[in-house]
Amino acid sequence: MSLPTIDISPFLNPSSTAASRKQTAQAINTACTQYGFFYLTNHGIPTATQDHIISLARSFFALPLSQKLQIKRHDAGGPEGGDGARGYQPMGDNVTAGRRDMHEAVDWYREWDHAAKTEGSGGKGTSAPLQGTNLWPSEPTDLKDVYEEYVKQVLTVGEAVVRAMGVAIALLCNGEGEVDDEVFVKSTDMSFWVMRMIGYPKLSSSVAPSESGSTAADMENEFSCGEHTDYGCITLLLTDPTPGALQVLHKDGQTWINADPIPGAFVVNIGDMMERWTNGLWKSTKHRVIHRGDGYRVSVPFFYEPNFDAVVEPLGACVRKSGREPVHQGSTYGEHLLGKVLSNFY
Numbered sequence: 612m613s614l615p616t617i618d619i620s621p622f623l624n625p626s627s628t629a630a631s632r633k634q635t636a637q638a639i640n641t642a643c644t645q646y647g648f649f650y651l652t653n654h655g656i657p658t659a660t661q662d663h664i665i666s667l668a669r670s671f672f673a674l675p676l677s678q679k680l681q682i683k684r685h686d687a688g689g690p691e692g693g694d695g696a697r698g699y700q701p702m703g704d705n706v707t708a709g710r711r712d713m714h715e716a717v718d719w720y721r722e723w724d725h726a727a728k729t730e731g732s733g734g735k736g737t738s739a740p741l742q743g744t745n746l747w748p749s750e751p752t753d754l755k756d757v758y759e760e761y762v763k764q765v766l767t768v769g770e771a772v773v774r775a776m777g778v779a780i781a782l783l784c785n786g787e788g789e790v791d792d793e794v795f796v797k798s799t800d801m802s803f804w805v806m807r808m809i810g811y812p813k814l815s816s817s818v819a820p821s822e823s824g825s826t827a828a829d830m831e832n833e834f835s836c837g838e839h840t841d842y843g844c845i846t847l848l849l850t851d852p853t854p855g856a857l858q859v860l861h862k863d864g865q866t867w868i869n870a871d872p873i874p875g876a877f878v879v880n881i882g883d884m885m886e887r888w889t890n891g892l893w894k895s896t897k898h899r900v901i902h903r904g905d906g907y908r909v910s911v912p913f914f915y916e917p918n919f920d921a922v923v924e925p926l927g928a929c930v931r932k933s934g935r936e937p938v939h940q941g942s943t944y945g946e947h948l949l950g951k952v953l954s955n956f957y
């Protein structure tokens with residue numbers, strides 16, 4: 612079993628035909644209904660750029676810990692000026708479902724530019740949650756420029772994907788009342804994006820996660836990134852070629868599908884906000900990382916998120932189509948995200 616592939620070029624090319632856009636939208640609907648995950652091709656970002664992103668991540672993680680800690684993430688309101696979100700998190704800092712994840716990571720967010728900054732709880736010179744500035748490493752020297760350029764490119768791809776998703780939802784909910792097929796585009800036009808650079812050492816434990824009788828030490832060591840759904844809109848994931856690491860839970864709730872990288876393609880998945888908008892017609896799918904392969908694995912997911920102020924609530928036509936009560940009463944994406952930051956992303 613493998614994930615479907617979506618050719619997004621009709622939504623990037625202004626001279627594409629309506630028929631080709633419809634075909635892509637229908638393929639997205641099938642992929643999001645059945646898997647919540649797909650490979651994205653013909654997105655316009657050169658493979659050489661993707662390779663450069665991955666190799667810079669690898670170079671950063673190879674630096675001595677003391678150097679990586681120079682851009683450490685600090686708690687919001689603290690004397691270091693941290694905002695609880697941006698910066699480097701050493702191995703074991705991340706916890707999923709109460710268990711330490713065996714990875715290290717750096718997070719960057721859209722700069723706080725949509726509203727006035729408020730003072731952090733620690734007083735003058737401290738930052739409120741998410742309102743800090745991005746922390747860039749001094750080495751590799753070209754990382755900042757290359758990554759900032761990449762953000763611009765990947766935002767264009769994200770916009771094309773959510774535009775296609777709007778058309779897909781309008782097709783799916785045809786006859787259920789009016790659907791604004793630009794709703795996702797409008798709600799992400801100031802995307803409060805997150806870019807994450809992750810490094811995974813090979814897991815030392817040889818015990819498979821589901822095997823019984825594993826020791827406490829094995830249990831602690833067994834996940835590179837524990838089972839989770841992504842909390843936002845869509846994720847555009849770039850990884851190195853390591854196979855077998857990223858696994859996606861099939862709809863049957865039991866089978867883990869290997870989402871091995873395809874050169875040049877992104878692995879795209881929908882997050883909890885898309886599930887909420889569609890009232891569960893599309894599900895944000897559980898996935899996990901178990902890296903027992905060779906070498907040090909790196910990945911760079913880009914989370915194309917709603918605007919901080921975007922109200923995310925189930926769309927009327929989706930509620931009717933689903934035949935279920937609204938799954939959520941609605942909130943802004945910012946409220947949802949702040950809840951995540953304040954609970955340390957549990």
Ligand SMILES: O=C(O)CCC(=O)C(=O)O
Pocket residue numbers: 807809836841848850857898899900910912
């Ligand atoms: O590294 C990967 O392949 C996936 C990472 C992931 O799922 C996440 O950061 O949300």
Ligand SMILES: [Fe+2]
Pocket residue numbers: 839840841898
């Ligand atoms: Fe994820």
